[in-house]
Amino acid sequence: MxxxxxxxxxxxxxxxxxxxxxxxxxxxxxxxxxxxxxxxxxxxxxxxxxxxxxxxxxxxxxxxxxxxxxxxxxxxxxxxxxxxxxxxxxxxxxxxxxxxxxxxxxxxxxxxxxxxxxxxxxxWRIVKVATTKAQRKLFFNLRKSKKRLGWFSDDEVGMVADNLGVSKKDVMEMESRMAAQDPAFDLASDSDDENDFAPTQYLEDQASDVASNVEAANWEANAQTRLFAAIKTLDERSQHILQARWLDEDKTTLQELAAEYDVSAERIRQLEKNAMNKIKACMVD
CATH class of the missing domain: 1.20.120.1810 (Four Helix Bundle (Hemerythrin (Met), subunit A))
Structure with a gap:
């Protein structure tokens, strides 16, 4: 590179x-x-x-x-x-x-x-206070209109809505967003509710071995590629036998394959064994 x-x-x-x-x-x-x-x-x-x-x-x-x-x-x-x-x-x-x-x-x-x-x-933030232009305008105007701590009364909500030209529902929703707290990153020490949620629950296990995990994933992908390449070197009949005996979801018996090819079950077993040995040889090389 x-x-x-x-x-x-x-x-x-x-x-x-x-x-x-x-x-x-x-x-x-x-x-x-x-x-x-x-x-x-x-x-x-x-x-x-x-x-x-x-x-x-x-x-x-x-x-x-x-x-x-x-x-x-x-x-x-x-x-x-x-x-x-x-x-x-x-x-x-x-x-x-x-x-x-x-x-x-x-x-x-x-x-x-x-x-x-x-x-x-x-x-980390679950709820964005104002995501649209209209919401941002309402957010800043609402902060100016709020003269005291605590929630608006119904009359105050109506007055603010009239002054800003918005619905009472919009005012109450924005007030709720402004009052919301970011969730704790970790659960409280005394929490025993199985429905409690905290972001830390989704962190990776600190004991995981990243190098081994990546190496195993790379090895598996490489082995799979080599396996399918090795299967393609077999003749069509041997490929079909291995597919039917090992790769299909519904496995085929030796007797069923023997009837299909009009040979003995022992002959199918020999063909299967020979195909396996060829694949092993390709995988080792």
Whole structure:
């Protein structure tokens, strides 16, 4: 990847299609093995080599995108969550000590989550007070009209509605919005109601191993691709037998396939075994 492409990868674009392209891009950046990671981290630690820092950051952007995906339930832009996570990654790279004996991803995940948590805390808001131009106008005028603390009486609501040229319903709704409190980010310590809600209930498990999760997902996707490629190398009859015996929802018996091909059940079993051995050989290569 060129220097220009690396710089672009650090900029998280807006928009679903652009974001998808970004995620695909960072997933194609090669991961570092332990030896290379140690070498780069030592260069950064001892000489302040910025190119080494960039390589460490670029190779771990995929982990940030994976962590940020776990916070998508807050209604906040995914691109912003990733961007905040990238800031956490950069802070982690700056503080990483390779001589401790842990991989960078294990160290960085805490910094990545800390930045995302801070962003969620600062931006969490269930109800927007005024979302339209008319609501914003009513909001500011209502604040000027409210001379005391507490709720308006019915007469006051009518008077304000007349003065501002709006309905009594609009005045009462805006007053309710202005009086509303942001929900607590965590549940109260004495809460025992199963219907109680707090944003913290949707945070990821701090004990999750991000590196292992991403590695497992990548391995599964790669294994599946290789499996279907191996199946395509078989002759049509062998493919059909494996499909019927293992891949279809309603499995077919040896006897049913034997009747279909007018051979013995033992012959179908042999064909199935031979096909399995060919696939195993392709998967090992």
């Amino acid at each position: 060129t220097s220009k492409a690396q710089s672009m990868a650090l900029m998280v674009p807006q928009g679903s299609s652009s974001l998808e392209a970004y995620v695909q891009s960072v997933n194609h950046i090669p991961m570092l093995d332990a030896e290379k990671e140690y070498e780069l981290a030592k260069r950064l630690q001892e000489t302040g080599d910025l190119q080494a820092a960039k390589e460490l950051i670029m190779s771990h952007l995929r982990f940030v995108a994976h962590v940020a995906k776990g916070y998508s339930g807050y209604g906040l832009p995914q691109s912003d969550l990733i961007q905040e996570g990238n800031i956490g990654l950069m802070k982690a790279v700056k503080r990483f000590d390779p001589t401790v004996g842990v991989r960078l991803v294990s160290f960085a995940v805490h910094w990545i989550k800390a930045e995302i948590h801070e962003y969620v805390l600062k931006n």
